[in-house]
Amino acid sequence: MKPISLTRFLIQEQHAGHINADLRLLIEVVARACKTISNAIGKGALGGVLGEAGTGNIQGEAQKKLDVLSNEILLEANEWGGHLAGLASEEMDHSHPIPNAYPKGNYLLLFDPLDGSSNIDVNISVGTIFSVLHCPDGITEPSDEHFLQPGTAQVCAGYTTYGPSTMLVLTIGRGTHAFTLDREQGSFMLTTRDIQIPADTREFAVNMSNQRHWETPMQNYIGDLLAGKQGPRGSDFNMRWVASMVADVHRIMTRGGIFSYPLDAKCRDKGGKLRLMYEANPMSFLVEQAGGAASTGRQRMLDVMPTGLHQRVPVFIGSKNEVETAVRYHREFDAGQ
Numbered sequence: 001m002k003p004i005s006l007t008r009f010l011i012q013e014q015h016a017g018h019i020n021a022d023l024r025l026l027i028e029v030v031a032r033a034c035k036t037i038s039n040a041i042g043k044g045a046l047g048g049v050l051g052e053a054g055t056g057n058i059q060g061e062a063q064k065k066l067d068v069l070s071n072e073i074l075l076e077a078n079e080w081g082g083h084l085a086g087l088a089s090e091e092m093d094h095s096h097p098i099p100n101a102y103p104k105g106n107y108l109l110l111f112d113p114l115d116g117s118s119n120i121d122v123n124i125s126v127g128t129i130f131s132v133l134h135c136p137d138g139i140t141e142p143s144d145e146h147f148l149q150p151g152t153a154q155v156c157a158g159y160t161t162y163g164p165s166t167m168l169v170l171t172i173g174r175g176t177h178a179f180t181l182d183r184e185q186g187s188f189m190l191t192t193r194d195i196q197i198p199a200d201t202r203e204f205a206v207n208m209s210n211q212r213h214w215e216t217p218m219q220n221y222i223g224d225l226l227a228g229k230q231g232p233r234g235s236d237f238n239m240r241w242v243a244s245m246v247a248d249v250h251r252i253m254t255r256g257g258i259f260s261y262p263l264d265a266k267c268r269d270k271g272g273k274l275r276l277m278y279e280a281n282p283m284s285f286l287v288e289q290a291g292g293a294a295s296t297g298r299q300r301m302l303d304v305m306p307t308g309l310h311q312r313v314p315v316f317i318g319s320k321n322e323v324e325t326a327v328r329y330h331r332e333f334d335a336g337q
């Protein structure tokens, strides 16, 4: 049977009363922007968009030309549609209210326009991550604090991975579904409905070069994975690290696994490496809706009460039983066991 398009999927969800017209428009606008980003990335060196932009962002990171371009594409696509009250981006210091020249809606959109962009110049998969919240009632000019809602408040989340194929993975709180871009039609087509992440795994994703900087429970957890069959886990484990969260999480969506960017001595003062509002929270919503789990190591990710738009957190995300095992190492360490 021919797969249905994203548009048809969203119209079905709207007719079923699961989403309204504004959220349908929001998702379609973001998907269309991701198609534009995919085309820009796909040109590679021929598109004149590789390399550094010569600017920096609030994260203190040098921006790639495609970081800036992807951010501009998402801003321009979302400003005029009337579905948003405001938006926030990894690439912008503060949130961006919708200009008064345009109609306004009730949603807040947060995004990391190009996650893993350090991989762009070496032609490795990167992605876009987005999260959707309700704008608080009565607020027409939202500012940063109106975005500071826990992950459980999300009404929608998704990512697009720009790999051998371009895929959009989406949740509106009723399962997680994958769409593949049909470049000839220019449409995202539903290729996996209701993804189920295996509860157990023999594959972990972590940047091992940080091992000496980790907290003790993380050292113990990974040490036991590396001990393999002879160790307490009784099995051999495989490792993958793409250094692009979207690519690593998409692998986990597809075949299970655990991804971790824990606290370490280098990022402890900042609270972690990865950002809560537009990386960890949307990925956690997507993974939980696919039967997985996500934690800071000491708290369910979606329950974290945000204190800052660019707040960072430690991340453990993926196969439910494996995330719970990693959390148990932290709980037992904290309890002095």
Ligand code: P6P
Pocket (backbone or CB within 6 Å): 115, 116, 117, 118, 207, 243, 244, 245, 246, 261, 273, 274
């Ligand atoms: P490291 C990309 O910069 C990113 O934010 C995530 O996509 C990725 O998982 C992580 O950082 C990689 O970090 O320290 O291995 O370069």
